[in-house]
Ligand SMILES: Cc1cc2ncn([C@H]3O[C@H](COP(=O)(O)O)[C@@H](O)[C@H]3O)c2cc1C
């Protein structure tokens with residue numbers, strides 16, 4: 001889809017060496033040092049910039065909500081988009097606190113939503129119920145990826161963003177995310193499916209049955225990520241995957257949020273191997289499948305705050321750590337410049 005370059009290992013090595021000259025015991029900044037190295041490898045700069053960050057929230061509805069898989073009614077998707085537009089959701093608050101540009105994309109909400117601030121890119125009015133038919137066609141899945149890519153490239157041009165945070169809003173999307181993960185990982189559905197917005201144990205069992213039925217009836221090809229996205233995925237999940245591919249192609253670091261975002265990240269990596277090199281996992285969600293999907297990407301989350309919201313919230317909270325990692329590099333004195341004696 002888009003060319004993703006290899007990481008700039010040379011720049012990473014330069015940062016590793018430079019860290020040893022800064023006024024601190026070697027390695028004492030732990031994962032902040034690793035972060036600085038990764039950011040240098042991603043951006044190709046010894047003093048990488050991550051500000052300003054940009055948050056894109058993709059919103060879409062899910063046909064599988066008619067199977068009773070969420071604690072909240074499907075109307076909440078559109079209502080929350082209106083809330084995003086008036087600035088009152090968690091991601092609005094967190095975006096403001098990190099100085100991020102925030103864009104909301106309606107990539108497939110069932111209801112009509114007005115708002116000049118809204119990017120209206122509706123592919124269809126929610127996915128089809130994957131227990132009855134494919135969630136979307138292959139063409140629609142590709143369109144979702146393309147819209148994600150286009151919206152991100154616009155943000156790179158207009159807002160000059162230096163770090164991408166993707167978020168999502170879509171009642172029912174932990175069900176499609178769990179289904180995608182079950183197919184991509186081959187792991188039992190029980191280990192991947194959780195409460196989402198907060199359903200009880202009985203309802204989780206039902207959610208697992210719904211996912212099993214969908215996978216049996218749709219039989220997506222685990223080796224074809226676009227087939228998986230089309231048959232059992234979501235429009236906002238495709239949008240996020242496309243956004244991540246665009247950021248990786250532009251060598252912009254991607255700060256990944258919770259379970260749903262990390263599933264989109266896994267699809268992006270399967271579509272264009274190497275994309276995950278450009279990703280950092282912001283936090284560990286309490287949704288049970290998140291741990292596994294992070295491990296599959298070979299990553300470790302930065303924060304573990306017991307959160308399970310989505311919208312990009314956990315990634316936005318982790319952003320100051322990236323900023324700190326880059327500020328350390330550009331702002332700290334060296335042993336030489338400060339006249340501090342280095343170890344023998
Ligand atoms: C008010 C509200 C705000 C949200 N913001 C994100 N989500 C999160 O919950 C949804 C997924 O959970 P499930 O699969 O159980 O429906 C997604 O919209 C996700 O972004 C929200 C959910 C609600 C109710």
Ligand SMILES: O=C(O)c1cccnc1
Pocket residue numbers: 174195196197257258259260261285286287290307308309310311
């Ligand atoms: O981990 C997440 O992103 C998540 C978990 C539950 C509900 N919504 C989002």
